[in-house]
């Protein structure tokens with residue numbers, strides 16, 4: 001509770017001028033209401049299941065695009081940019097969940113989303129030195145953010161208008177996307193804090209911002225770790241092919257049976273917390289003692305989830321090693337989970353501000369990884385040894401890979417309709 005609010009930095013004041021979403025809202029009624037909407041309506045397990053058809057279609061596009069890049073390459077097979085394919089799959093899957101797959105100006109919309117992540121990253125200087133006028137004057141980030149925000153608002157308004165028209169025309173039989181849900185709730189009314197258009201826009205942008213890059217980064221690291229650890233790759237692949245034997249493609253029905261694949265993702269989340277410092281918190285009390293330190297009211301508090309996940313004091317001498325087996329029944333860390341009760345493992349945060357998108361993120365990652373492992377065998381280009389794979393991290397709000405992951409793919413289970 002003393003750290004359940006977020007700081008109002010220069011960046012955030014700028015980015016949220018005409019509407020506040022959930023991720024950066026200060027603790028209070030506005031946040032409480034949107035948070036409840038996220039947990040009970042937008043990102044609940046039931047809602048995530050209801051969006052499954054769209055996810056499966058995007059996973060089918062992912063495997064088709066691997067095949068397409070193989071067939072367009074001259075023999076011997078050219079490597080495939082797995083990072084780029086994963087980023088496209090995840091963005092498409094999240095965008096489809098949030099606003100559906102039939103939006104006009106789709107390309108411009110996707111481009112702006114991508115730009116948003118870069119704009120946000122450019123802000124760090126002014127936020128870390130908030131009192132430095134120099135930092136703000138020279139960063140140029142505020143100006144870029146305003147321009148980006150204007151363009152995003154224009155595109156969002158178009159998407160909202162399309163949705164409204166479709167609803168008014170009674171096209172209600174389709175799968176409801178998350179924007180449909182918000183518009184329905186807005187129309188029904190009865191909320192203490194009304195859902196105005198600025199708030200709806202901000203929530204939608206939050207869902208993209210919080211959901212795409214994080215999920216894509218984690219999935220890219222999972223593939224990279226599997227390439228570094230051939231025994232784990234073989235084990236995960238054998239499991240997928242055993243569970244799906246005789247099937248033509250991966251369906252979500254199979255996901256609960258892919259126990260080892262789930263542990264691969266869990267171990268990836270431990271070593272590669274996608275948001276290494278979580279989202280900033282602020283101390284709401286006059287002072288608060290934490291581990292022997294007095295944290296003054298108003299201080300920004302950053303939690304280093306990345307370091308916590310690699311701490312040998314919690315994880316043992318092999319803390320830096322990728323070993324999904326540590327979570328297996330009977331393994332050293334069998335019961336430890338990332339859902340906010342085990343403080344040595346907090347890639348999604350903990351407490352009131354814990355990520356509400358865990359179920360959606362996991363569904364997208366499990367389906368994508370299972371699809372890549374089911375249809376293809378993977379090798380490092382040019383017969384490189386696993387330990388030669390570059391595992392460097394780039395700089396930014398998320399801990400993404402510094403270099404793209406290029407791999408050679410061989411089709412093992414044919415991809416239907418390609």
Ligand code: HEM
Pocket residue numbers: 022023024025035038043094206207208210211212214215218273274275278279280347348349350352353354355356357358360361
């Ligand atoms: C692997 C995937 C993901 C990771 C690692 C991740 C991580 C995080 C982290 C670290 C936070 C901050 C928690 C804190 O302050 O304690 C957060 C917040 C949030 N995440 Fe996620 N996230 C992921 C996927 C998603 C998805 C798919 C969505 C929805 C589309 C989502 C929506 C949100 C929202 C709305 C918040 C703000 C919550 C609040 O402030 O109350 N996340 N996430």
